[in-house]
Amino acid sequence: MTGVISLQRMLTVRIELVGSDPLIWRTMDMDDSLMLDEAGLALQCAMGWEHAHLQAFHSINPHLRSRTDEAITWYEEQSRLEIGLGEAQETTTLGQALRAAEGELYFEYDFGDGWMHKITVVSQHAKAAGDPPYRVVDGELRAPLEDSGGIHGWYEKLGFFNGNPAPDSWEDLEDDEAEQIIAWMHWRGGRWNPFNPGVFDAEVAGRRLELLAAQGAGFNGLGRWFESMDPELRLAMSVPAAQIGLGLQPAGGPPPSWFIQLVRPFTVLAELCSDGLILTKAGWMPPKVVGDLVERSDLEGIDFESGSSKRENNMLTVARIREAAQRMGHLRKAKGVLTTTQRGRKLMDDPTAMAEHMASRLAQYKGNDVRDRNIECDSTFAGWLIRAGRYIPDRMQRYSAQPEFFLDRSEILEIFGYWDPNQQRPVNGDSWLPSVEEWYLVERLLEYRLHREDKKEELNPRLAELSRYLLQH
Secondary structure, three states, rough: OOOOOOOEEEEEEEEEEEEOOOEEEEEEEEEEEEEEHHHHHHHHHOOOOOOOOEEEEEOOOOOHHHHHHOOEEOOOOHHHHHHHEEHHHHHHHHHHHHHHOEEEEEEEEEEOOOEEEEEEEEEEEOOOOOOOOOOEEEEEEEOOOOOOOHHHHHHHHHHHHHHHOOOOHHHHOOOHHHHHHHHHHHHHOOOOOEEEEOOOHHHHHHHHHHHHHHOOOOOOOOHHHHOOOOOHHHHHHHHHHHHHOOOOOOOOOOHHHHHHOOOOHHHHHHOOOOOOOOOOOOOOOOOHHHHHHEEEEEEEOOOOOOOOOOHHHHOOOHHHHHHHHHHOOOOEEOOOOOOOOHHHHHHHHHHHHHHHHHHHHHHHOOOHHHHHHOHHHHHHHHHHHHOOOEEOOOHHHHOOOOHHHOOOOOOOOOOOOHHHOOOOEEOOOOOOOOHHHHHHHHHHHHHHHHHHHOOHHHHHHHHHHHHHHHHHO
């Protein structure tokens, strides 16, 4: 019996935005066995679209009405069921669609604005082992802004932005509407993606394609967060992640040296409990042990305590350190005795290992499946994402001399669809947003340490450094 081996091919395709002048274009290498639904998402990444609208492929440009009877249109399954016609993207490969279109395929994004792209094959070669399913090769000019009104609306807005609007553009405008259009363009471009219509950022496009190909599977903090998301949410979140420069592969290197020093209270506490610590009848650590912990960790005054006697029930930060150590498996409480676990014993003599363990525990998403969202974890990860992008989620920043560096976590969490029951509307800048307890503790310890060292200006840079570390390791 003779078998037929199908050779997988990589196609080098050219994508042109129909109607753009000067031409907005990309070239990509794409596996011809890709199903059209994934190929469309890859095209969106390369062009710079944000996965915010529906997509379709056409064998003939549908704007050429005289030939629409001959056209084949491939829709995503949900759209196809609603429209009641067309072929399925999920069961048609890119190579099959190109053959049906006789080498000139059209890709439509956003049925309202109607962004039409012409796809042609430049060359082809055999796929080698290890080749990614798609990668961007080259391109010019950024894609138009989402929701800018199609190709004509885009160029009208671009005229205002460049200071040379078309003469008839002014006819129906209010006095300040041109300034509002320009402000909208800067806002719509995104906080991490400064609006520059003349620049195509191939690095960002490449990172988005890598995130898409990984299907959210990763082995770092960002990857664990992405794995907790459904595919649509993951696509939406991949846009800011790529713009910030984050990926799903673990980065090398130890934790920041200052973080290793910051978590010293946990190694000290593990040592103090190594022989078993008998708690008071009320379940608190004895004052002498609390005093030793404060002294050896250099935490004098952290809870504004006065007097020589240190009582855990009067020291919120110390109590949180003990609770966090128990949650992370460093300590075990049984029958009124606090004992260092086997894990705690391994870590108490290795400060770097302790810091790495705590960072790993911090960056674990706590949820059972994609439907079981955890507001504390999502809010914490959103804060790290904002800090990694060099913005500050601390709401006091909005009242500072540089409020432009403030970015509220609600701007990320609204993508998740969180609802504020107190306000009876989606989460917003006035919503109270929690974080995981361990992150509260890290912020408190760092704030205290820098205040004592008179280095308060280093708080946000250090939190940004740690945030990126937590997401990338």
